[in-house]
Amino acid sequence: SKSSGINAEYGLTIVIEFATVFGLHTGTGLVVEKEELSKTVTNNTLYKFGWSIALLIQIFLCHFGLGGPINSFLSWKGWLPLARLSYGVYLFHYGLNVAWAAQLRHVYSFLPDIQSVIIFIGFIGTVNLISAILFLCVEQPMANFEKLLTFRHTTRNKK
DSSP, X not given: OHHHHHHHHHHHHHHHHHHHHHTTOOSXXXXXXXXXXXXXXXXXXXXXXXXXXXXXHHHHHHHTTOOTHHHHHHTOGGGHHHHHHHHHHHHHHHHHHHHHHHHOSSOOOOOSHHHHHHXXXXXXXXXXXHHHHHIIIIIHHHHHHHHHXXXXXXXXXXX
């Protein structure tokens, strides 16, 4: 049946994703074990391909309305503000990190953890604020201008 095929596809994607993430992890992680060269080479060769195939299958299932709860979660309207800011975050995060690292007068230690958490939250807030300003001052006015041009163009063609 159609449902069992979809469940099999989701099962396959979950197995592939778990294999790519946890494939070489054995034990508790408290003891570092040297992996065999053949396992490491195989993992490094195939994990990106496997991950991309698993995501491709999930994207196709969601696109054709077969995504179920994953599609509902990813289609949630609450993601829209983050989606609008994501390009600005991508553009500005690296520059902000470089500027922060350039002003350091000593080697930064990631201990204690709370200090790293506070700096990370500061980066996230700053980059999202810059991205929101970029969106409101550049992207949104340009989108409105494009709609205005497109509206005039389509109304002339209809007459």
